Every structure is written in structure tokens, then in C-alpha cells.
Amino acid sequence: MPFKELKHKNWQKITAGRRWGGNWESAWFKFTGTIPKEWKGKEIFFLIDTGSEACVFSEKGEPLAGLTSQETRPDQLFRKSLFPVKNTPGAKVSLLVEAAANMITGYSKDCFLKEASLVILNREKWNLWHDIYFLVNLHDHLPENHPKRKQLMYAVNNALNCYGAGSQKEVTAARAVLKPKINNRVNYSSHKVSAVGHAHIDVAWLWPLRETVRKVSRTFSTALKLMEEYPEYKFGASQPQLYEYAKKHYPSLYEKIKKAVKAGRWEPQGAMWVEADCNLISGESMVRQIIYGKRFFKEEFGKDVDNLWLPDVFGYSASMPQILKLSGVNYFMTQKISWSQFNKFPYSTFMWQGIDGTKIFSHFLPTNDYNGYGKPKELLFGMQNFAEKDRAGRWLYLFGIGDGGGGPSRHHLELLQRSKNCEELPQVKMEFASEYFKQAQKDIKDIPLWVGELYLEFHRGTYTSQARNKKYNRKSEYALRDLELLSCLGMKAYPQTELNEMWKTVLLNQFHDIIPGSSIAWVYKDSLKQYAEVLAKAGELIKRANKSLADKINTSGPGSPVVLFNTLSWKRNGTIEIPLNKNEKNITISSSQGNILPAQLVNDNGIRRALIKTELPPVGYSVVFVSASQKAPYLSSLKVTEKTLENDLIKVELNKDGFISRIYDKEARKEVIPTGKTANVLSLYKDTPTEYDAWEIDISYEEQVPKLARLLNAYIKEAGPIRISIVQEFEISSSKIIQEIKLTEGSKLIEFSTRVNWKEVHKMLRTAFPVNVMSDFATYEIQYGNVRRNTHRNTSWDMAKFEVVAHKWADLSEPGYGAALLNDSKYGHKILGNVIDLNLLRSPKNPDPTADMCEHTFSYALFPHKGNVHESHVIKEGYCFNVPVQIIETGIHKGTLPQQQSFISIAKENVILEVMKKAEDDNSIILRFYEASGSATETEITFGMEVKNAVVTDLLENQLQKLTLTGNKLKLSFHPFEIKTIKLPGVRI
DSSP states (O other), X not given: OOGGGGGGSOOOOOOTTXXXXXXXXXXXXXXXXXXXXXXXXXXXXXXXXXXXXXXEEOXXXXXXXXXXXXXXXXXXXXXXXXXXXXXXXXXXXXXXXXXXXXXXXXXXXXXXXXXXXXXEOXXXXXXXXXXXXXXXHHHHTSOTTOHHHHXXXXXXXXXXXXXXXXXXXXXXXXXXXXXXXXXXXXXXXXOEEEEEXXXXXXXXXXXXXXXXXXXXXXXXXXXXXXXXXXXXXXXXXXXXXXXXXXXXXXXXXXXXHHHHHHTTSEEEOOSSSSOBOBSSSOHHHHHHHHHHHHHHHHHHHOOOOOEEEOTTOSOBOTTHHHHHHTXXXXXXXXXXXXXXXXXXXXXXXXXXXXXXXXXXXXXXOTTSOSOBOOOHXXXXXXXXXXXXXXXXXEEEEEESBOBBOOBOOHHHHHHHHTTSSOTTSOEEEEOOHHHHHHHHHHHXXXXXXXXXXXXXXXXXXXXXXXXXHHHHHHHXXXXXXXXXXXXXXXXXXXOHHHHHHHHHHHHHTTBTTTTTSOSOHHHHHHHHXXXXXXXXXXXXXXXXXXXXXXXXXXXXXXXXXXXXXXXXXXXXXXXXXXXXXXXXXXXXXXXXXXXXXXXXXXXXXXXXXXXXXXXXXTTEEEEEEEEOSOOOOOOOOOEEOSSEEEOSXXXXXXXXXXXXXXXXXXXXXXXXXXXXXXXXXXXXXXXXXXXXXXXXXXXXXXXXXXXXXXXXXXXXXXXXXXXXXXXXXXXXXXXEEEEEEEEETTOOOEEXXXXXXXXXXXXXXXXXXXXXXXXXXXXEEETTEEEEXXXXXXXXXXXXTSSEEOSSEEEEEETTEEEEEEESSOOEEEEEXXXXXXXXXXXXXXXXXXXXXXXXXXXXXEEEEESOTTXXXXXXXXXXXXXXXXXXEOOOOOOSBOSEEESEEESSTTEEEEEEEEOSSSSOEEXXXXXXXXXXXXXXXXXXXXXXXXXXXXXXXXXXEEOOEETTEEEEEEOTTOEEEEEETTOBO
């Protein structure tokens, strides 16, 4: 209920103990009272407990402070919801409060008004209570025979003896006894701790996005309120998405935040738009997270944030150091790797080296937590757990209630005030994380090095849970990629505003509890709607860009013209489906050179298409012409029965159960599947992790004998001459699977187009391909590159990676031969020995009981190949499997562009153009390339457009180096896995 609607509502009286709502309902309360005259000179507060999350508002609708009383863990102090009142004896006072019928970490079935009072705070007793709590907590966590422990027990006992009847004089005497034990000299070797207030707000998790907006008001207003009471208090918050919520919904609060930033009290943290998952999102999504994040903080606050702030993300890709450094990010912080299941990560402060050799200064919070309470036990543990204590003595400490927001309370601040100069504790200073990073990097000696990915040995189920969400993320990523490229080539007015909005929606849904699949159903209802809007808008704009481009092309020829555009940066030789608008029985399709193209008519549910095989230029197009005529017969090598598919390169045989019993590579003269083994075995496992249902897969599932899909029916769907296919219908438990196995002329790629009506409870569907390949490592695609992982379990570190993430492909190769498994929307993989295994679906019930209970469509493909992964075309096949050819129907007309054109071509196959877009701040064209095989490379870029100047930039498009063009050619050099961004000013198409 928005604040502006309150004036139209009727108020009802309510008494303490009465239920007022539940399950995401909302209510406004107006509390009134009179200050007793005898309270003159006293410190007075409202004490309000709505049994829920709540926030105090001004009469003008400005959030003033949160009133959330409950904590998230049982070992935390229960904080009272206090709001200060100006003491005017005899005056009437009132308080306006918005309450949400949910707890700080989820919904609440019933919410009751628990308390509503005016109270006196006895400040001296408040201080004594914190003195005692602080010292008792320190006592309890020192070694049993530690001298300080005995001294503390003695001092606290004496203080309690002084307390007597609790008069002010007695309380002051009791505090005097304790003061020397709090404010004494820290040890010479004590660590220096930078403490900053923190409120980790999950953008969505056990609550929907709607509630996150209000969490922002409660958390941010509380931080500002406590700054008034505690002059040394410094607070920080990440995620520009949250700041944008504040700016849109609470503008006066946002202005206060800007003032606090300017005053040096509030720190914008973290370079990403949200604290994004770093396993599943694409490399370019990672870049855009940083571009949008850093630009927001710079434009709104004048701050260049140079740290990545990801305390709760489920693993970190080995491509990240390069992406971060090229984006002006110099520091990385997390603590999540401390959750690892089997192995303890050896470092707290270290340099992290990525796949290209780039290093970044990294810090793992030694308290293994981002929700610190300020207790001595946490500080003691941090000192003990800090791994580099032999060469460094400085670390970062975050305090405040997180996950559901809330942030620090008065209790946190009171306890930390007592940790400034206390023997046996580190020396705690309130300061920003940015100050910590700079000083820590300066202080440490012989900093250790970690090379490769930061794999979290936990939450492996997040590679698969909520499969639809992951599918639409990938489709959105590639739709935006193609839209940007086509808009550069086709549209006069580049749709920057629309792209910004679509990118922000995609970035939002990459938050680390949305895309991993670990949120409630409401979150995915919102997310699927948002993805649908992105895909619809992107599709509309792509059509507009395609039409604009097609209108420039000369399409005169023998029939109805169709423009085929390849957005990938290599010649694309494959099959393409062209829609047919007429019902001719016989058609001829010819190229712009007049050649008759092999074609096959396809009729799918009454929709007629022509399947053709042709070659398209890199980042370019060809015009083909469709006409009604008798075509010459095409001699095809394709053969199909209900149990076999065969072309000139490969033969596939199925057994009576519908699984693959044989794949023979004719070109290599090699049996791909080991004798006696079967492939594409659709297997159902019981999936009941011991904890964290949606997050986890337990390795013990491997000990089961899985239930196999039962074949119900099989028939030939397509019989050539371009493509053949067999449809097989299975049932498995309560679910149905329809799978079409496809093979095209001149290709070894075996595609499995799959539809699953998924109705399982705590089950996991997987497929596996044993192959005749021996290697002790496999290669997996990640963002802007690939990584090797062992195929054995020699060590506990190898064993822990029993489920790993890959993007479009995973490959197992030996010298001379290999096999890759491609996919269009799957991420969870396992390659153990010679078996390539893919996780297709899960069915967890917590926190979303309906997770994935729907129909799913997805595809994967086995690609046997000569040579190893980098000597074959695995990387290109992965792109082709995910990036469609643009089919542009147009009319016959003259044009300034020829019937075939390449705009950009690259001499070396291992250099890939990932991005073509308009520059952020001007009308230049931005091209982003990367080296994909891990090899130092020199190559030449050829432009099919007028290019006069070129410069190298970083990922934020800041110029680094001028380049020299030779005509329409540009020479570039790459080190292994290097990302290189080129800016082309003044380009004309």
C-alpha cells in the first residue's frame, strides 16, 4: 500500500497481541502517546514490535529507520526496535510505521502486534550491560588457562557486587571496575582490523523483488539514523540496483545517501550491478555487470569503485581476473569459499591468477562471515583463522545483519566501540573497505598466489535447478548480442535506451539467488515474465534492424529473396530453415551466384519450411532466392531406419531400448562408443541432499542404480536429403520424454532435441556418453575461454569437483581424437574417466515446491572429432548450436549493398568476435575479440566497411593504444585467452 494512498484509508484501533496480517500482506500503523511530565530530562524511545519487518516514515512519506526486531541466527542478540523521541514533557507524540507481514528471511503465516510503548532508556545501565556482555564473551572464548580469562572473571564479579540495587551511583561504580579491562593496551602483535557496517541484501531469495524495494528503505534509513547517534560509524553497500530502487521509490532517502557518501560516512561498494552469480552468466554479461555498475556509482556519487564485492556467490570463474583488471577493478573480496565441503582453502589474502595470467589482489574474510555481530569471539576467530599471519596483520571485518538486509544495530556498534584497544583482541578501526585494500596490499610481504578457478565445493545443484530460468538467461544474452551487432549495421537510430533497460533486466536476474535456482516460486514467476518481455522486445528490434539492413541490399533475382545473416565471425557452413509462404509442392532455392542449393521440405505441425545447406560469410549475409519449379534431385549419403542414422562421415545405431549402442566415425575409422557400452542413457536418480535442497547435489547419488527411461514408441520423422531424424517417446517414473535425434549431411554432430514433461519429486535426470578416449583431463568452456579439469579423483580436490560448470560445451580429447558434448541451456557437467555426463533436470522442493514442474524443451549434441579440442571445430560448433542464423524475408528491390557481403572477417580461427556494439559515450563502434585456444596469436582483421581509425580500449572503453590501419585491414596480436576491445570512430555502413 503506497504512502500516498493513506489519506484515502480509514484507520482502525488495534491492541497488542492482535493478529494484523500474514503471508506478504502489508499494513500501516499510527502509534500515538503522551510523554509523562515526570520523564523530564530522560532519554525516550518508542519501543515497537509488529512481529514483522517494519519501517518508520515521516509525515511526508520519507523512510526514517527500520524497526525489524528479529535476528537471523539464534546466537545473535535479540535487538529491540527502538526509535528516539524528542522529550517534551506532556507533549503528544506519534509514529507512522509501515509493516510487512514477513520476517527478515521469508514470509510469516501470522503476524501479531507484540508491543507498542514509550520507554525510558537508562543510558548508563545500557552501557554497563554492553560492558559486561563484551567482557563475558571475551572470557568465554579465551583458552581455559589464559591469565586474561581469570582477570575478566574477577572484574565482572566485582562489578556485579558494586551494582547493588542498581542506583546510578552504583552503576557508575560498576562501570569503573570494568573500564580498565576494556580500554587497555592491545598486544604488540595484534592484528589491525578494518570494520565497516554491512547489510547484505539479497535482491531476491525467500522474498520477491517487491519486498526487496522495501528492504532497501528499512536498511538504508537505519544506517543513516545510526550515523546520527554514532559519529565514528561507517557503512557500505553494494549493488547499484538497490540504489536505483531507492532513487525511484524513496527520492528523499536517496538524497540523504548522496550526502552521506560526500561526507565520508557511506561507501558505495562492488563494481557489479548486482552481486551476480559467476558460474552461469556469460563473459559479456560479466563485463556489462561491471560497466553498468561502475558507471552508476561514478555518475551518481562521483566514485570510481575499484573492488568486486561478492561475499555470498557460489564460486568464481578463472576468467574473472582479466575481466576485472580490464574494467579498472583492482581488488576482490569474498568469504564463500570457506563453505567448501572437503578442502580448506589455504589463503586469506593472496593474488588470484586467471586463465590469461592476469593477477588480482584478493581477500577472503577470515571470520568466514559477512554478518558479523561485533562479538569478541568473532574477532578472536578471525585472528586465529587469518592464514597470512606470518607475513601480514591486517584484515577486513563486516558487521551487521545480512541476507534479508537490516544491517548493523546499536548492539553491533556498542560492542565494536569496546574493541578499539582491548588486550588479546585485534585493534578495530571503523574505516572503508577501499582504505583497507590499499593498506593491506602495501603491508603484506611475499603474497601467495592461487592459479585458476575458485571452485566452491558446495551448492553444485545450482548449475541445474530452475532450468527454464537458465535457458531464458542464455537466450536473452545471445538475443542482446545479435541485436547490438545488427543495430550497428542496420539501424539509423541505435536503440541504446531500450538496450539499457533490457540489459539491466537481464543483469538483475543474474543475481546469485535468482539464476542459480535457489529462490521462492514468486521470484521465478516475476523472472519468467521479465525474460519474456526482454526476448519479445529484442526480437521486435532485431526485426527492425534486419529490415533496415535488407532494404539496403540489391535483392533482384530469380524468385522471392531471403537474406540470411550470420552474426558469427567465421564462414558458417550448415543447414538453415527458411519459412515458406506458399504451398508449392516443388521449389528451387538458388544462391546469389545462381547455384542451385540442396533443399528439403519440412512440415512441422502445418508450418512449411525449406531446409537448405549453404555457406554464409563471416559477420555477413547472402541472399537466396525461392522459386516454384521442378528441382533436380540431390544425391545424398543420408540413410535412416527406426534404429540407425547414417551419412558419409558417421553411423549411429540404437538398441531396442532407444539408447545408442554404436557410433562409428567413418572418417577416422574409429568406434566412438566402447564395445558393450551404451550412450545417451536417460537415467533418473533419487536426489535428496542432506541440506540446502535447491542448492545441493550429494556425491552419494553415484552409488545408486538409476531408473532408466522406457521406450514407448519410435518413428522416422525426416528422411533427407539434407537431414534425417528419428523421434523416440519415453516414460520415466511420472514423466514423459520425447526426443528427436537428428543428423545432417556432411556433419558428425548428433543432435538430441528434447521435450520433457517433468513431474518428479526429488529426482535428477541425467544423460551420459562413454567414449573411446583416454585423457587425464577434460576441457570445459567458461566465460571468454576454457579450463582443464582432471578426469580422475586422485586427490580430495579432484573428488570435490564431482559436478562442475561448463557453458556451451565440454570436451574429452586425446592426441588425435576427441568428443564434445554441446548444449543450448545446460550447465552441470561431470567427466569421470571416459564418460561425459550432463545434468538435464532436477526437482527440489525447497524453497520452491513447484520448481521445474512444467514442460521443458532443450537440445544437446555429441560431436566426435579428429584432433584435440583446439584442432577441431568444437568452439565454433558450440556457438552455432546457440546462435541462430538471422532469416530476413524481404521484397525484390535495388540497393546499394551487394547480394553477398562480409563486414568483418578474422584470419585466424582461434580469435573470435564476441561483441559489436555502439560505444557507451559516442557513436563509435566497439568490437570485442578474444583468443579462444590458449595460444599466443597474431591475426589480421578485414573490414567490409569504411574504417578510418582504430584504438585499443579497456572494457570501460578508455583508450589504451592507437592502432595503424592498412587500407581496410588491421593487425592484432593476442596472448593466450586475451580479451581485446577495439574502438572504431566514425564508421559508416
